[in-house]
Amino acid sequence: MKIENHFIELGRDIESSLKEYFKEVDLIREKNFLKVLNAFQSVHLHDSDFGYTSGYGYNDIGREKIELIFAKIFGGEDAIVRPQIISGTHAIAITLFGLLRPGDLLVYASGKPYETGEGIIGIREVEGSLKEYGVKYGEFNFRDGFNEDLIREAKVVVFQRSKGYTFSDSISIDELENAIKIVKAVNPNAIVMVDNCYGEFVEEKEPGDIGADIIVGSLIKNAGAGIAITGGYIVGRRDLIKKISARVTAPGVGKEIGPMLGLTRNILQGIFFSPLVVSNAVKGAIFASKIFEDVGFEVKPRYFEKRADIVQAIKFGRVDLLLKFAQSIQKFSPVDADAEIESAPLPGYENKIIMAAGTFVQGSSIELSCDAPMIQPYIGYLQGGIYYEHTKYASLYALQEILKIL
Structure with a gap:
């Protein structure tokens, strides 16, 4: 997917303005890494345990x-x-x-x-x-x-x-x-x-x-x-x-x-890498919050506010804008990037849901994804991003596409 140069420049400017917030995220990641490492070492984990x-x-x-x-x-x-x-x-x-x-x-x-x-x-x-x-x-x-x-x-x-x-x-x-x-x-x-x-x-x-x-x-x-x-x-x-x-x-x-x-190693690697991946997802959410707020959308949390989870809510107010946002996230995915997503009934939910999830693991929401119920006021919920850069560039692409119809 092509991102126009002025959006790339916008992304760099936004990123520069967020350095102090990213530094706070890095400090939390460091402390959580040490906590996780100590937990692993305390049980004397060995290669033979992966059987x-x-x-x-x-x-x-x-x-x-x-x-x-x-x-x-x-x-x-x-x-x-x-x-x-x-x-x-x-x-x-x-x-x-x-x-x-x-x-x-x-x-x-x-x-x-x-x-x-x-x-x-x-x-x-x-x-x-x-x-x-x-x-x-x-x-x-x-x-x-x-x-x-x-x-x-x-x-x-x-x-x-x-x-x-x-x-x-x-x-x-x-x-x-x-x-x-x-x-x-x-x-x-x-x-x-x-x-x-x-x-x-x-x-x-x-x-x-x-x-x-x-x-x-x-x-x-x-x-x-x-x-x-x-x-x-x-x-x-x-x-x-x-x-x-x-x-x-x-x-x-x-x-x-x-x-x-055979999933012991898989689960242990997952929890070991979690502090790093979560920090990337949080940085991506902060970036998305900033760029969408700057063009006039209401967001929660705002980029400078303390975060309790990885989810970024963006209030679009129009069904076509929400749909374009979700479709843009899907198009910027490593898997099923060519899928044309639409809202549909989903087991366990009363309203139709739209989901952008070009993920390696079905339903994974630590990988970059977004979802939303198709009801007023048309709020999109963005979460995840194994790479911070994935959320950054996907958000820029989504903004570029939304501004074409705004």
Whole structure:
């Protein structure tokens, strides 16, 4: 794809103006690298741990070390990290079904969950939801105040860190720490669960470091660095991980089985490279925020604001501009660059979704991608970028194409 010279020059000027913000990202990356390296070294990882296991996966030392590493990185006592966990949504479902029993109350304290989460809970009528099993549900947005009545009754209180399909701020670690303290003060027995998708390694601390009981995420997002080809993780208190493990496999068996199918090395390389790749994605998001704000689009977060995840929201206001943005990102991809993308229904979502994802791993959102529900005010959600340069030049190309029809 050709980018005109004056857009290249614009990119250089923008880049020069962002040096101090990029330096802050680099400092976070450095600290997270050391944390990850220390976790690897603490378990005495060896080349022989990368062996292939099949069938039941008994006595898989590589799997055991992966789970120790993830527990150390994310601030938990124990972990479940498996290729059989297909997505972040799957990790959330496993965790909630593992912790909740009929009559228990689940509370989302960060407001309305992702649309896929609505299916798990039973807000939307789907087969096999928590609602079918007699689990009650309530929600509030802690930024508007804490509903202490719901907290007192809650068995599990969930915070979703990322903004989802909203035009709001994602939840920072500092904000989350304060919210967890308030929940625990009202109900010390409440299990605080954090959906950490898109937030890993964006800041120096993880939710487990600041009081979360359970943290869940996906390996085809930040924690897999575009290297892991599938999988998810659940990290937290040992007693809770034991409960959840009965849902991952079967009661009485738990974590003791689960073949890694030759993916041990793949998953470990992914988490090892994550601080670097996430820093590239964050820099790309800052760059995109700056150039689109400079031409008049409303963005969140703004380029100078503190970030809690890798997602950059851009409000286009017109369906044709959003469509052109997504199509431009697709055309600047290494895979399926010639695909003509359109919006379509997607399982788990109520509205039509457009997705630009010319990725090596299907659905990977740490690789450069964007998606959006095709509803007013036509907000595009840009995320990922293994290379910072990929997001930089794709954003310039998208801006060039949008200005032709603006």
